[in-house]
Amino acid sequence: MKRGLNVALAVAIAAAASAARADITIGVTLSATGPAASLGIPERNTFELLPQSIDGQKINWVILDDASDTTKAVTNTRKLITEDKADVIIGSTVTPNSLAMVDVVADAKLPMISMAASGRIVDPSNPRTYWVFKTPQSDTLMADAIAVSMKANGVRTMGYIGFADAYGESWLAEMRNSLKTAGIEIVAAEKYNRNDTSVTGQVLKLIAAHPDAILIGASGTPAATPQKELVARGYKGKIYQTHGVANADFLRVVGKDGNGTLLPSGPMLVYEQLPDSNPLKKSDATYVTQYEKRFGTRSTFGGHAWDAWQLLAQAIPKALAKAKPGTPEFRAALRDGLETANVVGVHGVFVMTPHDHNGLDNRGRVMVKIEDGKWVLQK
Amino acid sequence: MDLSIAALLAQDGITNGAIYALLALALVMVFAVTRVILVPSGELLTIGALTLAAFDQGHVPGTVRLVAGAAVLAGVIEAVRRARRGEGRRALAGAALWAGIPLALAALAAWMGPRKLPLAAEVAMALALTGALGPLTWKIVFEPIADASVLVLLIVAVAVHFVLTGLALYFFGAEGSRTPPFSSASFDIGALRVSVQSLLVLATSALAIAALALFFGRTLYGKALHATSVNRLGARLCGISPDFAGALSFALAAVLCAFCGVLIGPITTLYYDSGFIISLKGFVGAIIGGLASYPLAAAGSLFVGLIEAFSSFWASAYKEVIVFTLIIPVLLWRSLVTHHHEEDE
Incomplete structure (x- = not known):
């Protein structure tokens, strides 16, 4: 409650200040409550670590919660643009919200940096994404990592169980593509819901198809439900998870049933185990130390927020040289700055181009294995 | 599908069905006595389970602060209400009663938090703490509008559901x-592996149903509740306080819901917002019983559990659709076989 008041106060002061001077205004909408809260909360925490000024120019942070709701995310975006006169929007946490916001920022002509996974948010064939960038690795990049690992482990057939929503569907679609090149066949595909109390039916059907490996296309602790059921029903093949489970809560809930599970992840999760030659090791250490000192265990989702700021920190000085904050020229210059950004973030090395508004490559992913409640980097 | 898979699915369905049955009983009871459809039953379920989880991890559960806050609020409301009626001295006594008992519970729970007592003590405390939320909700929210129409009560119940979901996120976090x-x-019976946990769920559900039957059939308080549900005005004329009946039924319902949470907690991962969909399934079961019959509601809930298990095998993507579509033929059937009578208000 007290924090809510503080935020409200900060917003009020920020609004008063922005009326007086032309500061840079960064509008953020994220999902700090609702189903995606476990992703949105570390993002919100991360914004509290970020600086209040750059190059002597004051920054107004206006941070709103969209409750994981698409309509609310669009309303927030409109409010940030019209009332707070934002120069750039960061958000939202989840794919459906971010996709809905694309049209709003394209109409208002200001840059947006999404913290959601789907590659469709920055689809270069859609002219509306001219203003849109994103920091998390796309599903395609991660699905590809799983396919490569499966092939290396001699997997011939795969079973799939995923969320009955956009997350599960898009993972299944990505895997179909990646597996085709790897020559692996999908023999069963099942769906379940985040809040299901039992997945016995789906798991029995999967096991009956005898796949060499099973991928669980789910995020956060709900991904533990099928995993625990698979182990309880005596499934002996390899179990793969997506990077959506890369947080400490998943380890807590899955317990010893998680042993041996493989998943792709951003390098941040296991940065201590990276070789010293890896450029990410230093930037990861900087962020994770700061975050863990104030908020406890790291979350890779917070890293997406940090990366969004790293991109801006490079683009803002370039834009300041061209125009004053609060003007359409500044927003256009900021967009151009983002499109040419070349930044070592915490999730990978971002090399933005007009055709790639995500900019991550293979350096943005590693394979990780769960061993006795710990993440272990796979070489 | 072979026989062993069918048997496994049936086992899974009956286990879940038993939980829905307990929820359905709570819904039917509260509706019969107070005409409130207990939409927040799912939240009480999750709060019960998350409270136990916090005890298990050696934390002081957020429920302590939640109950303490609600207790103070209820005490103030009771004091003001009595003072307005000119019952000066009893105002203090009422406030002390409404605030005192839950506060004492909360204090005991706070003391227990870091101390890793035996599981049975933790379960009892989780039930008591969550149970206290029942009468407190009644006192703060429903008692002042106890005579409103069913529709108003339903809308308020939906509001309480949202408030409790939000509070659960605040106190227990998103994970x-x-x-x-x-x-x-x-152990194995033939090809079928039966877990003791699911047998425990079944046994304790059956026990709870039997205990409820005994309570309503044999005890004075149970009969008072039953009388209120049959005829509120008549019960009042016989000296049964409808306010007391309301508080008692809410307390029982909250304990039942928390009990469901404790039963289901080891089987599945529960989130601050998991309860709603579980309580909706209990609601479908209760509707099959016409929101009036306990045995029919229990049977209906078992049926819902079985349908859910088998549809998750055959068509997992449409599982919820199948379960909730069930309510349409049921409503059709009920509207054909029962005589519709207007509510007298």
């Missing part, structure tokens, strides 16, 4: 928890 199983043992 889910599991509670330790009472027993991780299992």
Whole structure:
């Protein structure tokens, strides 16, 4: 409650200040409550670590919660643009919200940096994404990592169980593509819901198809439900998870049933185990130390927020040289700055181009294995 | 599908169905006595389970602060209400009663938090704490509008559901928890592996249903509740306080819901917002019983559990659709076989 008041106060002061001077205004909408809260909360925490000024120019942070709701995310975006006169929007946490916001920022002509996974948010064939960038690795990049690992482990057939929503569907679609090149066949595909109390039916059907490996296309602790059921029903093949489970809560809930599970992840999760030659090791250490000192265990989702700021920190000085904050020229210059950004973030090395508004490559992913409640980097 | 898979699915469906049955009983009871459809029953379920999970991890559960806050609020409301009626001295006594008992419970729970007592004590405390939320909700929210129409009560109940979901997020955080199983043992009957935990769920559900039947059939308080549900005005004329009946039924319902949470906690991961969909399934069961019959509601809930298990095998993507579509033929059937009578108000 007290924090809510503080935020409200900060917003009020920020609004008063922005009326007086032309500061840079960064509008953020994220999902700090609702189903995606476990992703949105570390993002919100991360914004509290970020600086209040750059190059002597004051920054107004206006941070709103969209409750994981698409309509609310669009309303927030409109409010940030019209009332707070934002120069750039960061958000939202989840794919459906971010996709809905694309049209709003394209109409208002200001840059947006999404913290959601789907590659469709920055689809270069859609002219509306001219203003849109994103920091998390796309599903395609991660699905590809799983396919490569499966092939290396001699997997011939795969079973799939995923969320009955956009997350599960898009993972299944990505895997179909990646597996085709790897020559692996999908023999069963099942769906379940985040809040299901039992997945016995789906798991029995999967096991009956005898796949060499099973991928669980789910995020956060709900991904533990099928995993625990698979182990309880005596499934002996390899179990793969997506990077959506890369947080400490998943380890807590899955317990010893998680042993041996493989998943792709951003390098941040296991940065201590990276070789010293890896450029990410230093930037990861900087962020994770700061975050863990104030908020406890790291979350890779917070890293997406940090990366969004790293991109801006490079683009803002370039834009300041061209125009004053609060003007359409500044927003256009900021967009151009983002499109040419070349930044070592915490999730990978971002090399933005007009055709790639995500900019991550293979350096943005590693394979990780769960061993006795710990993440272990796979070489 | 072979026989062993069918048997496994049936076992799974009956276990879940037993939980829905308990929820359905709570819904039917509260509706009969107070005409409130207990939409927040799912939240009480999750709060019960998450409280136990917090005890298990050696934390002081957020429920302590929640109950303490609600207790103070209820005490103030009771004092003001009585003072307005000119019952000066009893105002203090009423406030002390409404605020005192839950506060004492909360204090005891706070003391227990870091101390890892035996599981039975933790379960009892989780039930008591969550149970206290029942009468407190009644006192703060429903008692002042106890005579409103069913529709108003329903809308308020939906509001309470949202408030409790929000509070649960605030107090327990966004991530889910599991509670330790009472027993991780299992044994084989032929090809079928039966876990002791699911047998425990069944046995305790059956026990709870029997206890409820005994309570309503044999005890004075049970009969008073039953009388209120049959005829509120008549019960009042006989000296039964409808306010007391309301508070008692809410307390029982809250304990039942929390009990469901404790039962289901080891089987599945529960989140602050998991309860709603579980309580909706209990609601479908209760509707099959016409929101009036306990045995029919229990049977209906078992049926819902079985349908859910088998549809998750055949068509997992449409599982919820199948379960909730069930309510349409049921409503059709009920509207054909029962005589519709207007509510007298």
